[in-house]
Amino acid sequence: QKEVEQDPGPLSVPEGAIVSLNCTYSNSAFQYFMWYRQYSRKGPELLMYTYSSGNKEDGRFTAQVDKSSKYISLFIRDSQPSDSATYLCAMNVREYGNKLVFGAGTILRVKS
Amino acid sequence: SAVISQKPSRDICQRGTSLTIQCQVDSQVTMMFWYRQQPGQSLTLIATANQGSEATYESGFVIDKFPISRPNLTFSTLTVSNMSPEDSSIYLCSVTTGTSAYEQYFGPGTRLTVT
Numbered sequence: 158q159k160e161v162e163q164d165p166g167p168l169s170v171p172e173g174a175i176v177s178l179n180c181t182y183s184n185s186a187f188q189y190f191m192w193y194r195q196y197s198r199k200g201p202e203l204l205m206y207t208y209s210s211g212n213k214e215d216g217r218f219t220a221q222v223d224k225s226s227k228y229i230s231l232f233i234r235d236s237q238p239s240d241s242a243t244y245l246c247a248m249n250v251r252e253y254g255n256k257l258v259f260g261a262g263t264i265l266r267v268k269s
Numbered sequence: 270s271a272v273i274s275q276k277p278s279r280d281i282c283q284r285g286t287s288l289t290i291q292c293q294v295d296s297q298v299t300m301m302f303w304y305r306q307q308p309g310q311s312l313t314l315i316a317t318a319n320q321g322s323e324a325t326y327e328s329g330f331v332i333d334k335f336p337i338s339r340p341n342l343t344f345s346t347l348t349v350s351n352m353s354p355e356d357s358s359i360y361l362c363s364v365t366t367g368t369s370a371y372e373q374y375f376g377p378g379t380r381l382t383v384t
Contacts, residue, residue: 165309189369189371191371191372193375198377198378199377199378200273200361200375200376200377200378201312201375203373203374206372247371249371254317254370255300255302255314255325255370256314256327256370257312257314257370257371257373259311261309261311
């Protein structure tokens with residue numbers, strides 16, 4: 158079983174829709190939760206990170222962590238065609254040192 | 270955040286040969302890392318590049334196959350040695366600018382195809 162599971166998609170939505178991207182994980186010790194966006198043929202770009210449980214909002218993006226369910230989400234409001242990319246979740250715990258554990262990524266397509 | 274460049278951006282290599290990938294950052298950074306991204310797979314950490322000393326490798330990766338150098342605070346190289354088609358992948362370097370490893374910034378990647 159992978160430590161971090163992520164539905165590969167693709168997820169296809171119309172412009173303006175609310176998008177929900179999710180990851181589940183098995184290691185209850187994970188403390189830091191990150192979301193990266195990766196455009197085709199580019200490196201991942203850090204969008205947001207949260208520590209432990211709760212919500213964090215940044216513009217149209219909201220990251221949510223539910224540690225009791227081992228489940229994290231990224232919500233994108235008023236989605237735009239420019240949001241079309243692969244979204245990667247990543248996690249870390251102090252005991253892993255510098256190692257981030259990534260999900261395989263969800264491909265998102267926002268149609269205009 | 271730091272601006273990171275990688276060379277080459279892509280290459281096609283013959284099996285049995287080696288390729289050295291360079292990672293250059295426009296400012297001094299705390300930590301530098303090398304990842305592999307295989308098609309349909311998660312990003313996997315190969316090693317942490319330590320300045321002036323041997324890299325720290327993750328389980329499943331060895332120095333003989335992936336020698337890494339980091340001579341200063343802005344530059345690192347990863348060599349993929351004695352390549353086979355299974356090494357075909359995207360190789361990415363990432364950096365942190367603070368003390369927290371979870372806030373990493375990635376380069377554009379090097380797309381390697383081994384024939």
